[in-house]
Amino acid sequence: MANSKHAHLRYNILDEYFRKRAYSFEDLLIALNAALEIHYPNESISVRTLREDLKVFRDNINGFAAPLPEKARILKYSDSSFTIADKPLLDYEQYLIDAAQQLLQRFENHPKYDRLSEALLKFQEEEQKQKNDNINILFYDHNDEYKGIQLLKPIYHAINNKTVLTITYKGFKDKEVTTYTFHPHVLKEYNNRWFVFGFNDTKNIQNWSIPLDERLIDFTKNNDVIYVESNTDWHLFFNSMVGIVKPLNAIKERVVLRFYNGREEYFKTKPFHSGYDLFFEKDKKNQVWFDTIINRELVQQILSYGQDVQVLEPEILLIQVAQQIKSMNNLYNS
Structure with missing residues (x-):
């Protein structure tokens, strides 16, 4: 056996x-x-x-x-x-899956069970498809071309085992491959993609991010370098911004948005910044505010609301959004 x-x-x-x-x-x-x-x-x-x-x-x-x-x-x-x-699953694999499902169901009232429940539903859906002529009940956002999920588990284990990695990387616009020593610290999912953050030993840069996709060509274990722990409060780090890109020396600023056509209700159900708050004044009931770093991902999220949102503060963000809209307008009126 x-x-x-x-x-x-x-x-x-x-x-x-x-x-x-x-x-x-x-x-x-x-x-x-x-x-x-x-x-x-x-x-x-x-x-x-x-x-x-x-x-x-x-x-x-x-x-x-x-x-x-x-x-x-x-x-x-x-x-x-x-x-x-x-x-199809092997017999003993099916047995292990059934046992795992029964075990997870014991945690049904646990605060973190919602994610476990979603995972169980996804798996049960696949099993039902095999039994019922591939009939789908659940449909998920899924990119078949995204290869990063295959890198997730080995990178996770590298972090868990405090393993230093030698990274081979080539950006989409790069002409040559780059190799550097990297100390992985945390994984972050954003927009259905995964990124690993850590210390770039070669460039001596903390909180360096690497996308888990085709740009990460290869990585190997580096036993010649001692692993460096992170001093970053990652909860504060990610809560300080939308997305995963933190510009150098960036500071948080107060952002105020005004929504139109009732779109503030959609924002409340799925906010792109979890730390948002509302105004008490009646004439501002369609406005929200939050403190965040101004970056490209924030601009993209605002633009996703099209004509149903207006940036009121800060001026630097208003200018960036206006420039994007002007550039988009030129594409269709040139």
């Missing part, structure tokens, strides 16, 4: 390897252990465990029935479009 510890992680890693390139058994064992090291430091699997994993992949009855040739010296899917993500 295969080693059950981190089996699901191994299966996902192997699935990705078999789709992308060919490995010898020895090279595969080395690559797999290197990947596991990021999640489980100082742990590795044996030759026997890898052989058992390969049996699970090839098993047509109790496994994934993967197109992995039995006697080939090179390990690679003969059909590169195959992925175990499209296969």
Whole structure:
């Protein structure tokens, strides 16, 4: 029987390897252990465990029935479009999921259960689709092209294990790849994308952010550098602004917005700044205010309300929004 510890992680890693390139058994064992090291430091699997994993992949009855040739010296899917993500759950996987669902339901009255409940609904929806001819009940915002979610777990483990990373990065407008030493501290989700914040050791910059997408080409564990802890109060850091970009030496300013056509009610149900407040004066009932740093994400959120919002304060924000509107107008009247 295969080693059950981190089996699901191994299966996902192997699935990705078999789709992308060919490995010898020895090279595969080395690559797999290197990947596991990021999640489980100082742990590795044996030759026997890898052989058992390969049996699970090839098993047509109790496994994934993967197109992995039995006697080939090179390990690679003969059909590169195959992925175990499209296969039904194995029996013991279904058992573990059912057990986890029952355990989570014990926390139904816990203040944090809402997020657990949403996760359960998403999973149950996928199970019902398989049983009922792919009929959807729930529809979520989801970008199939977003690859950052695959980086989330290894980065999370790097933070949890206080692991220094060597980052290989290339921005969309960059001509060359950049490599630097990075101490990951926290992960932040914004606009359905994930970002990791930490200390850029190479540039000596705190609170450096890296998007988890195609720009993050690669990262490896750096054992030659001692991990540097963060002194940042991340709750205050993120509450000081909309989004994830904090301009250098930026300070918080009072922002006052006036809404039209009843749009202030929509803002209240999903505010882009959680620290907003209302005015007591009757003639200001359609206005809100909050203290925040002025950045690009704030301007974008304001513009999303179109003609139904007006910036009253501060003047610097009013000017930035007006400039954006003027530039947009020029696109359609040039």
